[in-house]
Amino acid sequence: MGHVAWVFLIAKDFGARPAYLFAIFHPERVLGVVTMGVPHIPPGPSTYHKYLPEGFYISRWQPGRAESDFGRFDAKTVVRNIYILFSKSEIPIAAENQEIMDLVDPSTPLPPWFTEENLAAYGALYEKSGFRTALQVPYRSFGEDLKLPDPTVKVPALLIMGVKDYVLKFPGIEDHVKSGKVKELVPDLEIIYLPEGTHFVHEQSPDEVNQLILSFLGKHV
Known part of the structure:
Protein backbone atom coordinates (compact mmCIF):
# COMPACT_ATOMS: atom_id res chain seq x y z
CA MET A 1 0.00 0.00 0.00
CA GLY A 2 1.51 3.33 -1.04
CA HIS A 3 1.83 6.48 1.01
CA VAL A 4 -0.93 9.06 0.74
CA ALA A 5 0.00 12.74 0.24
CA TRP A 6 -1.25 14.53 3.31
CA VAL A 7 0.94 17.51 4.11
CA PHE A 8 1.51 21.07 2.94
CA LEU A 9 4.88 22.55 3.82
CA ILE A 10 4.95 26.26 4.66
CA ALA A 11 8.34 27.83 5.26
CA LYS A 12 10.01 31.18 5.70
CA ASP A 13 13.59 32.14 4.85
CA PHE A 14 15.98 29.32 5.80
CA GLY A 15 13.02 27.00 6.23
CA ALA A 16 12.68 26.99 2.43
CA ARG A 17 15.61 24.64 1.96
CA PRO A 18 14.40 21.80 4.23
CA ALA A 19 10.84 22.25 2.93
CA TYR A 20 11.90 21.85 -0.69
CA LEU A 21 14.26 19.00 0.18
CA PHE A 22 11.45 17.14 1.91
CA ALA A 23 9.27 17.61 -1.18
CA ILE A 24 12.09 16.32 -3.39
CA PHE A 25 12.74 13.24 -1.26
CA HIS A 26 9.09 12.49 -0.47
CA PRO A 27 6.88 13.93 -3.25
CA GLU A 28 4.25 11.26 -2.62
CA ARG A 29 3.66 12.71 0.85
CA VAL A 30 3.47 16.38 -0.10
CA LEU A 31 0.45 18.25 -1.46
CA GLY A 32 2.30 21.54 -1.94
CA VAL A 33 5.03 23.89 -0.72
CA VAL A 34 4.71 27.56 0.23
CA THR A 35 7.83 29.63 0.85
CA MET A 36 8.28 33.27 1.78
CA GLY A 37 11.37 35.31 1.03
CA VAL A 38 13.54 32.54 -0.43
CA PRO A 39 13.01 30.63 -3.70
CA HIS A 40 14.20 27.13 -4.49
CA ILE A 41 17.78 27.38 -5.65
CA PRO A 42 20.05 24.61 -6.93
CA PRO A 43 21.35 22.63 -3.94
CA GLY A 44 25.06 22.77 -3.26
CA PRO A 45 27.71 24.85 -1.53
CA SER A 46 26.99 28.58 -1.36
CA THR A 47 29.14 30.83 -3.54
CA VAL A 137 20.59 26.52 9.91
CA PRO A 138 21.36 27.79 7.38
CA TYR A 139 24.41 29.99 7.90
CA ARG A 140 26.71 27.18 8.97
CA SER A 141 25.32 24.44 6.75
CA PHE A 142 25.58 26.10 3.34
CA GLY A 143 28.65 24.00 2.55
CA GLU A 144 26.72 20.74 2.53
CA ASP A 145 26.36 19.18 -0.90
CA LEU A 146 23.54 16.63 -0.84
CA LYS A 147 24.28 15.45 -4.39
CA LEU A 148 20.63 15.13 -5.30
CA PRO A 149 20.11 13.04 -8.44
CA ASP A 150 17.28 15.37 -9.44
CA PRO A 151 16.74 18.75 -7.69
CA THR A 152 13.36 19.30 -9.36
CA VAL A 153 10.35 19.92 -7.11
CA LYS A 154 7.47 17.95 -8.60
CA VAL A 155 4.65 19.28 -6.42
CA PRO A 156 2.72 22.57 -6.64
CA ALA A 157 4.46 25.50 -5.00
CA LEU A 158 3.85 29.13 -4.09
CA LEU A 159 6.55 31.75 -3.55
CA ILE A 160 5.51 34.95 -1.76
CA MET A 161 8.15 37.62 -2.26
CA GLY A 162 8.36 41.18 -0.97
CA VAL A 163 9.51 43.58 -3.68
CA LYS A 164 11.69 45.31 -1.06
CA ASP A 165 13.17 42.07 0.27
CA TYR A 166 16.96 42.35 0.53
CA VAL A 167 17.29 38.73 -0.66
CA LEU A 168 16.59 39.95 -4.20
CA LYS A 169 19.95 41.77 -3.99
CA PHE A 170 21.87 38.52 -3.58
CA PRO A 171 23.92 37.83 -6.71
CA GLY A 172 21.74 36.11 -9.29
CA ILE A 173 18.60 35.79 -7.15
CA GLU A 174 16.46 38.47 -8.80
CA ASP A 175 17.28 37.10 -12.25
CA HIS A 176 16.66 33.55 -11.03
CA VAL A 177 13.16 34.49 -9.85
CA LYS A 178 12.02 37.14 -12.31
CA SER A 179 13.41 35.54 -15.47
CA GLY A 180 11.52 32.35 -14.76
CA LYS A 181 14.66 30.21 -14.33
CA VAL A 182 13.33 29.13 -10.96
CA LYS A 183 10.52 27.31 -12.77
CA GLU A 184 13.07 24.97 -14.33
CA LEU A 185 13.48 23.62 -10.81
CA VAL A 186 9.86 24.13 -9.70
CA PRO A 187 7.69 23.75 -12.82
CA ASP A 188 4.35 24.15 -11.02
CA LEU A 189 5.29 27.40 -9.26
CA GLU A 190 3.15 30.47 -8.65
CA ILE A 191 5.00 33.65 -7.66
CA ILE A 192 3.26 36.54 -5.92
CA TYR A 193 5.02 39.84 -5.22
CA LEU A 194 3.92 42.17 -2.43
CA PRO A 195 4.89 45.73 -3.52
CA GLU A 196 5.75 47.04 -0.06
CA GLY A 197 6.90 43.71 1.30
CA THR A 198 10.24 43.31 3.07
CA HIS A 199 11.92 40.08 4.17
CA PHE A 200 9.30 39.75 6.93
CA VAL A 201 6.18 39.76 4.73
CA HIS A 202 4.37 37.30 7.00
CA GLU A 203 4.65 39.68 9.96
CA GLN A 204 4.35 42.87 7.97
CA SER A 205 1.17 41.84 6.13
CA PRO A 206 -0.19 38.81 8.01
CA ASP A 207 -3.79 39.02 6.76
CA GLU A 208 -2.75 39.26 3.12
CA VAL A 209 -0.18 36.47 3.44
CA ASN A 210 -2.64 34.23 5.28
CA GLN A 211 -5.20 34.74 2.53
CA LEU A 212 -2.66 33.89 -0.17
CA ILE A 213 -1.72 30.71 1.66
CA LEU A 214 -5.34 29.69 2.25
CA SER A 215 -6.13 30.28 -1.41
CA PHE A 216 -3.18 28.08 -2.43
CA LEU A 217 -4.24 25.34 -0.04
CA GLY A 218 -7.79 25.48 -1.37
CA LYS A 219 -6.58 24.94 -4.94
CA HIS A 220 -4.48 21.90 -4.13
CA VAL A 221 -6.34 19.97 -1.44
Missing part, protein backbone atom coordinates in the same frame (compact mmCIF):
# COMPACT_ATOMS: atom_id res chain seq x y z
CA TYR A 48 27.83 34.20 -2.35
CA HIS A 49 31.00 34.86 -0.37
CA LYS A 50 32.87 34.97 -3.69
CA TYR A 51 30.83 37.93 -4.92
CA LEU A 52 30.14 39.91 -1.74
CA PRO A 53 32.56 41.78 0.55
CA GLU A 54 34.23 40.17 3.56
CA GLY A 55 31.73 41.97 5.82
CA PHE A 56 28.79 40.06 4.31
CA TYR A 57 26.66 38.97 7.26
CA ILE A 58 26.65 35.24 6.42
CA SER A 59 30.44 35.21 6.16
CA ARG A 60 30.66 36.97 9.52
CA TRP A 61 28.24 34.58 11.24
CA GLN A 62 30.52 31.56 11.24
CA PRO A 63 31.54 29.85 14.52
CA GLY A 64 33.05 32.15 17.10
CA ARG A 65 32.60 35.55 15.53
CA ALA A 66 28.82 35.68 15.74
CA GLU A 67 28.84 34.41 19.32
CA SER A 68 31.28 37.18 20.21
CA ASP A 69 29.22 39.79 18.36
CA PHE A 70 25.88 38.72 19.83
CA GLY A 71 27.37 38.15 23.28
CA ARG A 72 27.85 41.88 23.80
CA PHE A 73 24.08 42.33 24.05
CA ASP A 74 21.08 40.75 25.70
CA ALA A 75 18.86 38.53 23.52
CA LYS A 76 16.16 41.20 23.18
CA THR A 77 18.65 43.71 21.74
CA VAL A 78 20.00 41.14 19.28
CA VAL A 79 16.47 40.38 18.03
CA ARG A 80 15.71 44.09 17.82
CA ASN A 81 18.82 44.73 15.73
CA ILE A 82 18.07 41.83 13.41
CA TYR A 83 14.54 43.05 12.72
CA ILE A 84 15.82 46.53 11.96
CA LEU A 85 18.65 45.30 9.72
CA PHE A 86 16.77 42.65 7.78
CA SER A 87 13.61 44.65 7.10
CA LYS A 88 15.69 46.92 4.85
CA SER A 89 16.19 46.40 1.13
CA GLU A 90 19.99 46.26 1.29
CA ILE A 91 22.16 43.29 2.25
CA PRO A 92 23.74 43.84 5.70
CA ILE A 93 27.49 44.24 5.18
CA ALA A 94 29.89 45.44 7.88
CA ALA A 95 33.06 47.43 7.38
CA GLU A 96 36.40 45.90 8.26
CA ASN A 97 36.39 47.36 11.77
CA GLN A 98 32.70 46.64 12.46
CA GLU A 99 30.59 43.70 13.52
CA ILE A 100 27.10 43.12 12.14
CA MET A 101 25.40 44.30 15.33
CA ASP A 102 27.32 47.59 15.02
CA LEU A 103 25.37 48.41 11.85
CA VAL A 104 22.32 49.37 13.92
CA ASP A 105 22.13 52.79 15.55
CA PRO A 106 20.50 52.19 18.98
CA SER A 107 18.14 55.12 18.31
CA THR A 108 16.68 53.50 15.18
CA PRO A 109 13.01 52.64 15.75
CA LEU A 110 11.57 49.20 15.16
CA PRO A 111 9.63 48.64 11.93
CA PRO A 112 6.07 49.90 12.55
CA TRP A 113 4.56 46.42 12.17
CA PHE A 114 6.85 44.90 14.86
CA THR A 115 5.73 45.99 18.31
CA GLU A 116 7.55 46.20 21.62
CA GLU A 117 5.29 43.36 22.77
CA ASN A 118 6.50 41.22 19.84
CA LEU A 119 10.08 42.07 20.72
CA ALA A 120 9.64 41.16 24.37
CA ALA A 121 8.10 37.78 23.47
CA TYR A 122 10.81 36.91 20.91
CA GLY A 123 13.57 38.15 23.20
CA ALA A 124 12.33 35.95 26.04
CA LEU A 125 12.33 32.89 23.79
CA TYR A 126 15.89 33.49 22.58
CA GLU A 127 16.98 34.22 26.14
CA LYS A 128 16.11 30.59 26.86
CA SER A 129 17.30 28.97 23.63
CA GLY A 130 20.23 31.11 22.59
CA PHE A 131 21.05 31.65 18.92
CA ARG A 132 23.01 28.49 18.15
CA THR A 133 20.31 26.73 16.12
CA ALA A 134 19.35 29.92 14.29
CA LEU A 135 22.99 30.32 13.24
CA GLN A 136 23.50 26.66 12.34
Whole structure:
Protein backbone atom coordinates (compact mmCIF):
# COMPACT_ATOMS: atom_id res chain seq x y z
CA MET A 1 0.00 0.00 0.00
CA GLY A 2 1.51 3.33 -1.04
CA HIS A 3 1.83 6.48 1.01
CA VAL A 4 -0.93 9.06 0.74
CA ALA A 5 0.00 12.74 0.24
CA TRP A 6 -1.25 14.53 3.31
CA VAL A 7 0.94 17.51 4.11
CA PHE A 8 1.51 21.07 2.94
CA LEU A 9 4.88 22.55 3.82
CA ILE A 10 4.95 26.26 4.66
CA ALA A 11 8.34 27.83 5.26
CA LYS A 12 10.01 31.18 5.70
CA ASP A 13 13.59 32.14 4.85
CA PHE A 14 15.98 29.32 5.80
CA GLY A 15 13.02 27.00 6.23
CA ALA A 16 12.68 26.99 2.43
CA ARG A 17 15.61 24.64 1.96
CA PRO A 18 14.40 21.80 4.23
CA ALA A 19 10.84 22.25 2.93
CA TYR A 20 11.90 21.85 -0.69
CA LEU A 21 14.26 19.00 0.18
CA PHE A 22 11.45 17.14 1.91
CA ALA A 23 9.27 17.61 -1.18
CA ILE A 24 12.09 16.32 -3.39
CA PHE A 25 12.74 13.24 -1.26
CA HIS A 26 9.09 12.49 -0.47
CA PRO A 27 6.88 13.93 -3.25
CA GLU A 28 4.25 11.26 -2.62
CA ARG A 29 3.66 12.71 0.85
CA VAL A 30 3.47 16.38 -0.10
CA LEU A 31 0.45 18.25 -1.46
CA GLY A 32 2.30 21.54 -1.94
CA VAL A 33 5.03 23.89 -0.72
CA VAL A 34 4.71 27.56 0.23
CA THR A 35 7.83 29.63 0.85
CA MET A 36 8.28 33.27 1.78
CA GLY A 37 11.37 35.31 1.03
CA VAL A 38 13.54 32.54 -0.43
CA PRO A 39 13.01 30.63 -3.70
CA HIS A 40 14.20 27.13 -4.49
CA ILE A 41 17.78 27.38 -5.65
CA PRO A 42 20.05 24.61 -6.93
CA PRO A 43 21.35 22.63 -3.94
CA GLY A 44 25.06 22.77 -3.26
CA PRO A 45 27.71 24.85 -1.53
CA SER A 46 26.99 28.58 -1.36
CA THR A 47 29.14 30.83 -3.54
CA TYR A 48 27.83 34.20 -2.35
CA HIS A 49 31.00 34.86 -0.37
CA LYS A 50 32.87 34.97 -3.69
CA TYR A 51 30.83 37.93 -4.92
CA LEU A 52 30.14 39.91 -1.74
CA PRO A 53 32.56 41.78 0.55
CA GLU A 54 34.23 40.17 3.56
CA GLY A 55 31.73 41.97 5.82
CA PHE A 56 28.79 40.06 4.31
CA TYR A 57 26.66 38.97 7.26
CA ILE A 58 26.65 35.24 6.42
CA SER A 59 30.44 35.21 6.16
CA ARG A 60 30.66 36.97 9.52
CA TRP A 61 28.24 34.58 11.24
CA GLN A 62 30.52 31.56 11.24
CA PRO A 63 31.54 29.85 14.52
CA GLY A 64 33.05 32.15 17.10
CA ARG A 65 32.60 35.55 15.53
CA ALA A 66 28.82 35.68 15.74
CA GLU A 67 28.84 34.41 19.32
CA SER A 68 31.28 37.18 20.21
CA ASP A 69 29.22 39.79 18.36
CA PHE A 70 25.88 38.72 19.83
CA GLY A 71 27.37 38.15 23.28
CA ARG A 72 27.85 41.88 23.80
CA PHE A 73 24.08 42.33 24.05
CA ASP A 74 21.08 40.75 25.70
CA ALA A 75 18.86 38.53 23.52
CA LYS A 76 16.16 41.20 23.18
CA THR A 77 18.65 43.71 21.74
CA VAL A 78 20.00 41.14 19.28
CA VAL A 79 16.47 40.38 18.03
CA ARG A 80 15.71 44.09 17.82
CA ASN A 81 18.82 44.73 15.73
CA ILE A 82 18.07 41.83 13.41
CA TYR A 83 14.54 43.05 12.72
CA ILE A 84 15.82 46.53 11.96
CA LEU A 85 18.65 45.30 9.72
CA PHE A 86 16.77 42.65 7.78
CA SER A 87 13.61 44.65 7.10
CA LYS A 88 15.69 46.92 4.85
CA SER A 89 16.19 46.40 1.13
CA GLU A 90 19.99 46.26 1.29
CA ILE A 91 22.16 43.29 2.25
CA PRO A 92 23.74 43.84 5.70
CA ILE A 93 27.49 44.24 5.18
CA ALA A 94 29.89 45.44 7.88
CA ALA A 95 33.06 47.43 7.38
CA GLU A 96 36.40 45.90 8.26
CA ASN A 97 36.39 47.36 11.77
CA GLN A 98 32.70 46.64 12.46
CA GLU A 99 30.59 43.70 13.52
CA ILE A 100 27.10 43.12 12.14
CA MET A 101 25.40 44.30 15.33
CA ASP A 102 27.32 47.59 15.02
CA LEU A 103 25.37 48.41 11.85
CA VAL A 104 22.32 49.37 13.92
CA ASP A 105 22.13 52.79 15.55
CA PRO A 106 20.50 52.19 18.98
CA SER A 107 18.14 55.12 18.31
CA THR A 108 16.68 53.50 15.18
CA PRO A 109 13.01 52.64 15.75
CA LEU A 110 11.57 49.20 15.16
CA PRO A 111 9.63 48.64 11.93
CA PRO A 112 6.07 49.90 12.55
CA TRP A 113 4.56 46.42 12.17
CA PHE A 114 6.85 44.90 14.86
CA THR A 115 5.73 45.99 18.31
CA GLU A 116 7.55 46.20 21.62
CA GLU A 117 5.29 43.36 22.77
CA ASN A 118 6.50 41.22 19.84
CA LEU A 119 10.08 42.07 20.72
CA ALA A 120 9.64 41.16 24.37
CA ALA A 121 8.10 37.78 23.47
CA TYR A 122 10.81 36.91 20.91
CA GLY A 123 13.57 38.15 23.20
CA ALA A 124 12.33 35.95 26.04
CA LEU A 125 12.33 32.89 23.79
CA TYR A 126 15.89 33.49 22.58
CA GLU A 127 16.98 34.22 26.14
CA LYS A 128 16.11 30.59 26.86
CA SER A 129 17.30 28.97 23.63
CA GLY A 130 20.23 31.11 22.59
CA PHE A 131 21.05 31.65 18.92
CA ARG A 132 23.01 28.49 18.15
CA THR A 133 20.31 26.73 16.12
CA ALA A 134 19.35 29.92 14.29
CA LEU A 135 22.99 30.32 13.24
CA GLN A 136 23.50 26.66 12.34
CA VAL A 137 20.59 26.52 9.91
CA PRO A 138 21.36 27.79 7.38
CA TYR A 139 24.41 29.99 7.90
CA ARG A 140 26.71 27.18 8.97
CA SER A 141 25.32 24.44 6.75
CA PHE A 142 25.58 26.10 3.34
CA GLY A 143 28.65 24.00 2.55
CA GLU A 144 26.72 20.74 2.53
CA ASP A 145 26.36 19.18 -0.90
CA LEU A 146 23.54 16.63 -0.84
CA LYS A 147 24.28 15.45 -4.39
CA LEU A 148 20.63 15.13 -5.30
CA PRO A 149 20.11 13.04 -8.44
CA ASP A 150 17.28 15.37 -9.44
CA PRO A 151 16.74 18.75 -7.69
CA THR A 152 13.36 19.30 -9.36
CA VAL A 153 10.35 19.92 -7.11
CA LYS A 154 7.47 17.95 -8.60
CA VAL A 155 4.65 19.28 -6.42
CA PRO A 156 2.72 22.57 -6.64
CA ALA A 157 4.46 25.50 -5.00
CA LEU A 158 3.85 29.13 -4.09
CA LEU A 159 6.55 31.75 -3.55
CA ILE A 160 5.51 34.95 -1.76
CA MET A 161 8.15 37.62 -2.26
CA GLY A 162 8.36 41.18 -0.97
CA VAL A 163 9.51 43.58 -3.68
CA LYS A 164 11.69 45.31 -1.06
CA ASP A 165 13.17 42.07 0.27
CA TYR A 166 16.96 42.35 0.53
CA VAL A 167 17.29 38.73 -0.66
CA LEU A 168 16.59 39.95 -4.20
CA LYS A 169 19.95 41.77 -3.99
CA PHE A 170 21.87 38.52 -3.58
CA PRO A 171 23.92 37.83 -6.71
CA GLY A 172 21.74 36.11 -9.29
CA ILE A 173 18.60 35.79 -7.15
CA GLU A 174 16.46 38.47 -8.80
CA ASP A 175 17.28 37.10 -12.25
CA HIS A 176 16.66 33.55 -11.03
CA VAL A 177 13.16 34.49 -9.85
CA LYS A 178 12.02 37.14 -12.31
CA SER A 179 13.41 35.54 -15.47
CA GLY A 180 11.52 32.35 -14.76
CA LYS A 181 14.66 30.21 -14.33
CA VAL A 182 13.33 29.13 -10.96
CA LYS A 183 10.52 27.31 -12.77
CA GLU A 184 13.07 24.97 -14.33
CA LEU A 185 13.48 23.62 -10.81
CA VAL A 186 9.86 24.13 -9.70
CA PRO A 187 7.69 23.75 -12.82
CA ASP A 188 4.35 24.15 -11.02
CA LEU A 189 5.29 27.40 -9.26
CA GLU A 190 3.15 30.47 -8.65
CA ILE A 191 5.00 33.65 -7.66
CA ILE A 192 3.26 36.54 -5.92
CA TYR A 193 5.02 39.84 -5.22
CA LEU A 194 3.92 42.17 -2.43
CA PRO A 195 4.89 45.73 -3.52
CA GLU A 196 5.75 47.04 -0.06
CA GLY A 197 6.90 43.71 1.30
CA THR A 198 10.24 43.31 3.07
CA HIS A 199 11.92 40.08 4.17
CA PHE A 200 9.30 39.75 6.93
CA VAL A 201 6.18 39.76 4.73
CA HIS A 202 4.37 37.30 7.00
CA GLU A 203 4.65 39.68 9.96
CA GLN A 204 4.35 42.87 7.97
CA SER A 205 1.17 41.84 6.13
CA PRO A 206 -0.19 38.81 8.01
CA ASP A 207 -3.79 39.02 6.76
CA GLU A 208 -2.75 39.26 3.12
CA VAL A 209 -0.18 36.47 3.44
CA ASN A 210 -2.64 34.23 5.28
CA GLN A 211 -5.20 34.74 2.53
CA LEU A 212 -2.66 33.89 -0.17
CA ILE A 213 -1.72 30.71 1.66
CA LEU A 214 -5.34 29.69 2.25
CA SER A 215 -6.13 30.28 -1.41
CA PHE A 216 -3.18 28.08 -2.43
CA LEU A 217 -4.24 25.34 -0.04
CA GLY A 218 -7.79 25.48 -1.37
CA LYS A 219 -6.58 24.94 -4.94
CA HIS A 220 -4.48 21.90 -4.13
CA VAL A 221 -6.34 19.97 -1.44
